[in-house]
Amino acid sequence: xxxxxxxxxxxxxxxxxxxxxxxxxxxxxxxxxxxxxxxxxxxxxxxxxxxxxxxxxxxxxxxxxxxxxxxxxxxxxxxxxxxxxxxxxxxxxxxxxxxxxxxxxxxxxxxxxxxxxxxxxxxxxxxxxxxxxxxxxxxxxxxxxxxxxxxxxxxxxxxxxxx
Numbered sequence: 376x377x378x379x380x381x382x383x384x385x386x387x388x389x390x391x392x393x394x395x396x397x398x399x400x401x402x403x404x405x406x407x408x409x410x411x412x413x414x415x416x417x418x419x420x421x422x423x424x425x426x427x428x429x430x431x432x433x434x435x436x437x438x439x440x441x442x443x444x445x446x447x448x449x450x451x452x453x454x455x456x457x458x459x460x461x462x463x464x465x466x467x468x469x470x471x472x473x474x475x476x477x478x479x480x481x482x483x484x485x486x487x488x489x490x491x492x493x494x495x496x497x498x499x500x501x502x503x504x505x506x507x508x509x510x511x512x513x514x515x516x517x518x519x520x521x522x523x524x525x526x527x528x529x530x531x532x533x534x535x536x537x538x
Contacts, residue, residue, distance in 0.1 A: 384489070384517065389414045390415060391417075392418075392457055393418055393457060394460070395419070396449050397420070397463055398423045398467070418434075418438070419439075419451075419456070421449035421451075422440070422442065423467075446469040448470075451478075452481060455481055456481045456483070458488075459487075459488045461474065462491040462523070479511070483530075485529060487528065488528055491520070492523065503528075507528075512529050512531045514528035515528070
């Protein structure tokens with residue numbers, strides 16, 4: 376039931392590109408990939424892992440990049456993604472502000488960023504403030520997954536950061 380509520384946060388359109396930046400593949404990864412494929416979109420996965428993970432067959436069509444440590448950024452082309460989902464890596468990364476800059480650059484206008492962390496490991500209010508600082512607007516805490524705290528915000532057209 377809760378995964379259904381999670382998927383209701385998304386409204387993929389044909390040809391959309393979603394990227395999940397994470398350190399593990401779980402039900403959210405597989406559900407997002409299935410949803411984006413249903414609209415002929417592209418699912419991308421940036422995996423922070425030192426060892427190659429066994430990739431489920433469901434992700435055979437996903438574009439996967441491996442990042443070896445939490446000091447390196449993920450790669451994404453400018454304005455090439457319609458959603459960026461950080462799952463369990465944002466606060467582990469040595470430079471979370473760099474991750475937000477990359478997210479801002481790769482997102483299309485009015486696209487969303489989501490930060491998901493294991494329940495109880497994220498300071499929700501300071502996360503919202505950080506998102507605002509990097510020109511992501513209307514940050515909201517969304518409590519729909521038992522195992523994750525989730526904050527979602529929108530990149531707004533013509534609001535700062537050189538747009």
